[in-house]
Amino acid sequence: MKHVYCHLVCLGLALGGMESLSAAAPPDSVAQSLMAFIETNGPDERLFSQVVLPDFYRRRQYQPAWTDARNVSDLLAILQAAEQEGLAPAAYHLDRIQRLRCATATAPQCAELDLMLTDATLMYASHLYFGKVDPRTLSASWNVEKRPLPDDPAGTLEASLAICSLPQAFEALKPTHAMYRQLKEKLVVLRQRAALGGWAPVRSEASTPAALGDTVPWLGALRQRLRAEGYAMAADGGTVYDSALAEGVRLYQREHGLVPDGIVGAATLRALNRPVDFWIDQVRVNLERARWVLGHLPDSFLVVNIAAAELYLVYDRQRVWQTSVVVGKTATKTPIFSSHITRVVFNPTWTVPRSILREGLWADIRRNPAYLAQQRMVVQARGQTLDPTTIDWSTYSPSTFPYSVVQRPGPNNALGRVKFYFPNPYHVYLHDTPSKELFARSPRTFSHGCIRVEHPLELARLLLQDSVRWSAAAIDQVVQDGATQQVALSRPLHVLILYWTCDAQPDGRIRFHQDVYRRDPAVLQALNQGEPY
Numbered sequence: 001m002k003h004v005y006c007h008l009v010c011l012g013l014a015l016g017g018m019e020s021l022s023a024a025a026p027p028d029s030v031a032q033s034l035m036a037f038i039e040t041n042g043p044d045e046r047l048f049s050q051v052v053l054p055d056f057y058r059r060r061q062y063q064p065a066w067t068d069a070r071n072v073s074d075l076l077a078i079l080q081a082a083e084q085e086g087l088a089p090a091a092y093h094l095d096r097i098q099r100l101r102c103a104t105a106t107a108p109q110c111a112e113l114d115l116m117l118t119d120a121t122l123m124y125a126s127h128l129y130f131g132k133v134d135p136r137t138l139s140a141s142w143n144v145e146k147r148p149l150p151d152d153p154a155g156t157l158e159a160s161l162a163i164c165s166l167p168q169a170f171e172a173l174k175p176t177h178a179m180y181r182q183l184k185e186k187l188v189v190l191r192q193r194a195a196l197g198g199w200a201p202v203r204s205e206a207s208t209p210a211a212l213g214d215t216v217p218w219l220g221a222l223r224q225r226l227r228a229e230g231y232a233m234a235a236d237g238g239t240v241y242d243s244a245l246a247e248g249v250r251l252y253q254r255e256h257g258l259v260p261d262g263i264v265g266a267a268t269l270r271a272l273n274r275p276v277d278f279w280i281d282q283v284r285v286n287l288e289r290a291r292w293v294l295g296h297l298p299d300s301f302l303v304v305n306i307a308a309a310e311l312y313l314v315y316d317r318q319r320v321w322q323t324s325v326v327v328g329k330t331a332t333k334t335p336i337f338s339s340h341i342t343r344v345v346f347n348p349t350w351t352v353p354r355s356i357l358r359e360g361l362w363a364d365i366r367r368n369p370a371y372l373a374q375q376r377m378v379v380q381a382r383g384q385t386l387d388p389t390t391i392d393w394s395t396y397s398p399s400t401f402p403y404s405v406v407q408r409p410g411p412n413n414a415l416g417r418v419k420f421y422f423p424n425p426y427h428v429y430l431h432d433t434p435s436k437e438l439f440a441r442s443p444r445t446f447s448h449g450c451i452r453v454e455h456p457l458e459l460a461r462l463l464l465q466d467s468v469r470w471s472a473a474a475i476d477q478v479v480q481d482g483a484t485q486q487v488a489l490s491r492p493l494h495v496l497i498l499y500w501t502c503d504a505q506p507d508g509r510i511r512f513h514q515d516v517y518r519r520d521p522a523v524l525q526a527l528n529q530g531e532p533y
Helices: 012-021 030-041 052-059 069-085 096-100 107-127 153-160 167-173 178-195 219-228 243-254 266-273 276-296 354-367 436-440 456-464 471-481 521-528
Strands: 301-305 309-314 320-328 337-346 377-381 384-386 404-407 417-419 446-447 451-453 485-498 502-505 510-512
Touching: 012 309, 030 052, 030 107, 052 107, 069 096, 069 107, 069 167, 069 178, 096 107, 107 167, 107 276, 178 502, 178 510, 219 510, 243 266, 266 276, 276 485, 276 502, 276 510, 276 521, 301 521, 309 436, 309 502, 320 436, 320 446, 320 456, 354 404, 417 456, 456 471, 456 485
Parallel strands: 301 485
Antiparallel strands: 301 309, 309 320, 320 451, 337 417, 337 485, 377 384, 377 404, 502 510
């Protein structure tokens, strides 16, 4: 966060016109005060920028940068509008800046004001470009490439001073992905609703569930609540739960991470009763997540949204396919990371992880000597298959067992009929599963960390991108043959395993998802805190 070179690339501060305005050098005392403040790391409070800011003023020989009142007014307007990005304007020295603007214009105060304006610029630029919160401080499993820094940023800044305006430069730092814009639009709508007083709770969550055809006295409150968020339906004010209302409820459920059954039960009432500020905070949290990753996405990639338990395939910036997935349990969370899918493995074997061996498989093997054969499992040492009846199992524990337990390919293999390999330190992969019934559940947090795909053979066809050699029929034949076969992708595909509790659909509608790993509160707390400097 402290090395913020990149935020000044094409930022320019609209300083191109300042050089002519500062042709008459300011008093030496102002330059001396600037130099003193910079060398002592700022007056009264430390500066955010510890690298670019000192270098910037040294290049200017400590001449003040903010001699044009237009640049000051532009910057203050931009900082005041930071809330449109889900950020807090107060974080950017605004109180200090306003006090200094009203103070007697002594040389030290002029220097401090110039410094605060520059530092606020660098800080806000950093937050737009990288995000305010460093995700690595929130999760030990965060392993996604950070947005890259440009080469020679100070030199790029000097070259761009004469051509970039401040509003345009800040705009260029924001993610250009459509989802970022759509989340901002949702934030505006929710804040407008908050300004109108929000909405009233519908009914106690302990109420008897309401379903199609039921006579329910509080349906008027339900209709009013749904209309408050734009879920249109017939204006019937009766107490019978009709099909139009049920359809509105199902749409609300689909867009709020709930089972879309049209039944207004405890979970649906809990979501409906949450105040508008809850949803505002959820959008703000995910705008921050967007800044972490959306600024440097390739044109084609695969993304898994852990919170939604969904997978999206994007080619040439267009979402071409999506499917449901099963992700890790809260005790065995799916980590957040990026990698590249390099190959598809049909009819894979499965080497049982030690953690799963400890959790119950070991006891099953000890209790039933035929268990291994029933599950098509073998014991191997350096690739050689051993006779399990020759092993004295009582002398080992799952931690000390010197061999591997491997499940052979087959319809009941834990990885199913296909696995998608991408190197990562967590041994987490996309794969098929014999437990198809779990895809109908919500939330879908049942795995030990790996990601089970609902329609894996279709995903294999899309990834291999060869309609002749790897048609659906050809893939089915390989699976039926039963032999393990590895197929390299013609070009590795970027894969991102991320966590979003709200995202945008291709039609622009925002969907909210359950915070299954309880990660939102930590992001929100860090987002609301002042900078630790």
